[in-house]
Amino acid sequence: xxxxLNDSIAFTAEAARVSRTVLPSxxxxxxxxxxxxxxxxxxxxxxxxxxxxxxxxxxxxxxxEHLLFKGTPKRGQKDISIAFDSVGGSANxxxxxxxxxxxxxxxxxxxxLAIDVIIDMFTSAKIDPSDFEIERTVILEELAMNEDDxxxxxxxxxAAHLLPTHELGRPIGGTAQTITDVxxxxxxxxxxxxxxxENLVITVAGGVSHESVVELVVKxxxxxxxxxxxxxxxxxxxxxxxxxxxxxPLALIEKDVAQANILLGYQSIRGAAAERYAxxxxxxxxxxxxxxxxxxxxREERGLAYSTYSYQQGxxxxxxxxxxxxxxxxxxxxxxxxxxxxxxxxxxxxxTQEEFDLAIGNITGGLAxxxxxxxxxxxxxxxxxxxxxxYLSVSEIMQRFxxxxxxxxxxxxxxxxxxxxxxxxxxxxxRSLSGLS
Numbered sequence: 344x345x346x347x348l349n350d351s352i353a354f355t356a357e358a359a360r361v362s363r364t365v366l367p368s369x370x371x372x373x374x375x376x377x378x379x380x381x382x383x384x385x386x387x388x389x390x391x392x393x394x395x396x397x398x399x400x401x402x403x404x405x406x407x408e409h410l411l412f413k414g415t416p417k418r419g420q421k422d423i424s425i426a427f428d429s430v431g432g433s434a435n436x437x438x439x440x441x442x443x444x445x446x447x448x449x450x451x452x453x454x455x456l457a458i459d460v461i462i463d464m465f466t467s468a469k470i471d472p473s474d475f476e477i478e479r480t481v482i483l484e485e486l487a488m489n490e491d492d493x494x495x496x497x498x499x500x501x502a503a504h505l506l507p508t509h510e511l512g513r514p515i516g517g518t519a520q521t522i523t524d525v526x527x528x529x530x531x532x533x534x535x536x537x538x539x540x541e542n543l544v545i546t547v548a549g550g551v552s553h554e555s556v557v558e559l560v561v562k563x564x565x566x567x568x569x570x571x572x573x574x575x576x577x578x579x580x581x582x583x584x585x586x587x588x589x590x591x592p593l594a595l596i597e598k599d600v601a602q603a604n605i606l607l608g609y610q611s612i613r614g615a616a617a618e619r620y621a622x623x624x625x626x627x628x629x630x631x632x633x634x635x636x637x638x639x640x641x642r643e644e645r646g647l648a649y650s651t652y653s654y655q656q657g658x659x660x661x662x663x664x665x666x667x668x669x670x671x672x673x674x675x676x677x678x679x680x681x682x683x684x685x686x687x688x689x690x691x692x693x694x695t696q697e698e699f700d701l702a703i704g705n706i707t708g709g710l711a712x713x714x715x716x717x718x719x720x721x722x723x724x725x726x727x728x729x730x731x732x733x734y735l736s737v738s739e740i741m742q743r744f745x746x747x748x749x750x751x752x753x754x755x756x757x758x759x760x761x762x763x764x765x766x767x768x769x770x771x772x773x774r775s776l777s778g779l780s
Contacts, residue, residue, distance in 0.1 A: 361724070361734060362553035369541035369574035370564065373724040374556050375548040377717060383454050383549025384717040386446035387465040390544070390580060390729040391537045393517070394440045394510040394658075402517035402525040403533035404443055405482060406475075408436045410530070411445060413474040415467040418460070420474075426460050434461070438515055441580060441658055442729055448718060451550045458559045459566070462545075465538060466567035475527040482522050489516070493604045493769040494669065496596060501608045502656070504591040504765035505663045540564075541574045544728050548720035579732055582615050585660035590763035595773040603675040603770035604667070607682050610762040611664040614657025615731045618758075620743045621751040622655055622664075627702040628694050628752070629653050629686060630666060634701060636685045637666065645681070647674045659730075664759050672770055679766070690760045693753035706744055710737050 360376040393404050412434075414420045427434045432449035434457075445464060447457045489495045499514045506512035517525075547556045564570050587610050612618055630637040630653025641651045651668040666686065670678045694702075713719045714737060727734040735743075768776060 363728075364553070364557050365576060366540075366557075366561065366564070367574075368564065368569055368572040369539075369576045370543045370545065370560070370569075371576055371728060372545045372553075372557055372560055373547070373728055374551070374553040375720050375724060376552055377549055377720065380550035380717060381450060382448055382717055383451050383457075383547060383551050384446065384448045384721040385454065385457050385461060385545070385547045386444045386721055386725060387461045388442055388444040388446075388544045388546065388725055388729070389537055389542045390442050390577075391542065392439045392441040392443060393513055393515045395537075396513075396533075399525065399529040400533045402482075402521035403530045405438050405516045405522070406478065406525065406530045407468075407534055407538075408438045408443060408445075409478040409482060410470050410474065410534075411436065411464045411468045413471065413478065414469050415463050416469065417463055417467065423460060423464065426456060430456060432457065440511055440513075440515055442725070444725065446718070446721070454547075454549075454551055454556075455559050458545075458556070459563050462560065462563035462567060465543065466564070466569055468534065468538075470527065470531050470534060472527050475530070479522060482516070483519055486516055486519055486522065493598050493600045493602070494667075496598065497604045497606045497667070497767050497769045498665070500594050500596060500767045500769070501606045501665055501765060502663065504594050504767060505608050505610055505763070506587065506661065507591050508588050509585065509661060511658055511661055539574075540569050540572050541577045544725060546721045546724040546728070548724065549717040579729060580659045582613065582731055583660050584613060584616075587661055587763070590765045592765060594765070594767045595776060596767070596769045597771065597773060598769050599771055600769070601671075601771075602669045603672040603768055603773070603776070604669050605675060605679055605682070606665050606667050606767040607679065607686075608663055608665040608765045608767070609759050610764075611655060611662040611759050612657065612755075613660055613662050615659075616657070616662075618751070618755050619655075619657065621747045621755040622759075623706060624699065624702045624744065624747055625689065625694070625752045625756050626653050626655055626664075627705050628698045629689055629756075631702070632705055634705075636689070637668070637682065640681050640685055641668055641670075641678055645677075647671075647678045647681070651678075651682075672772065672776070675768065675770075675776055686756070686760055690753065690756035693749055693756075696749065699749055699752065703744060707741055710740065 430453035434447040436445045648668045648670045653666045666682045668678045
């Protein structure tokens with residue numbers, strides 16, 4: 344069954360034990376009860392990410408990911424850490440291009456504690472000026488650490504070069520310059536503007552009932568002073584096909600590393616496009632596993648790389664597709680040639696029934712294993728709520744994959760390979776590779 348969430352105030356999916364409630368304040372609560380599960384994952388999220396920053400607020404999203412752990416009037420930074428450590432739990436946060444999430448995983452009996460702490464963090468962060476300056480240094484160290492990973496550098500550069508005029512092309516964590524420039528007042532303004540009841544989404548998955556979660560959330564919101572607020576959930580991000588302009592064709596980024604990290608990218612479809620199922624199958628066949636064409640041709644047949652794969656990144660209005668290989672610089676032209684040839688061959692000749700069936704088996708098994716995790720189930724609820732507003736069970740997802748035809752797989756390959764492209768290479772002494780484009 345497919346559950347449309349767009350207009351609902353509350354729904355319950357009995358077969359999946361998935362429930363949704365909208366409080367009078369506009370806070371949304373979604374749960375999936377997993378019978379017999381000993382643990383539970385919880386997140387407090389807001390559909391605001393790095394793409395939503397502008398002007399003086401560049402870097403604010405990443406700053407808030409850090410600052411909400413620094414304390415509230417009720418708890419200091421160490422109190423927050425002790426709360427989760429005392430029950431053997433874990434807590435963290437994630438900044439993405441279209442959302443920010445604060446999450447934890449604890450044993451079922453510790454859920455009241457987890458909800459109380461996370462909602463306290465979300466609603467009542469102090470954002471103290473001294474803490475702000477400490478975290479500025481921490482974030483700059485984090486960015487420096489990421490700069491030491493050539494694969495991360497390549498992925499950030501690919502987005503920037505494929506979408507140079509689109510906000511999705513900006514790095515999620517900001518840059519050293521934006522983190523240095525942003526002020527505490529700007530970050531605090533960003534917090535007060537976006538961290539509101541109308542934007543708050545609570546998602547929980549594990550061995551708990553929906554009713555108990557709602558009760559705990561209401562209690563925590565009352566304690567935070569949000570209990571009497573009246574509002575309606577903010578509209579979901581619009582889902583449409585943005586008009587994408589040119590891409591930047593080539594980036595050679597010098598790093599003192601042993602390998603050339605090659606990323607060949609194409610502008611692609613948005614995350615919720617109808618063709619995403621055909622693209623999922625195409626990606627599995629091209630570079631999604633050890634039996635994929637890239638893995639077999641580049642690694643197994645020629646030994647040119649230890650790591651090679653392909654992937655899709657889809658968002659509300661745009662997306663991009665990438666093919667990666669890490670190889671000795673002297674092998675870079677050959678590896679890149681194989682990447683191009685395999686993608687072109689797939690687009691020109693299509694895929695076989697045997698490859699299609701293998702991909703379906705891979706995807707089916709991967710979904711089953713993924714949703715053994717309460718964290719994955721929790722994130723699926725979040726994606727449904729802040730994305731298109733529809734929730735699909737695993738069986739419904741598989742039905743959509745199985746409805747794809749071989750011709751549709753070939754068609755999506757032809758569509759993507761014809762789009763604007765970028766080549767990013769991160770490595771040492773790349774001047775000799777300038778002809779790769």
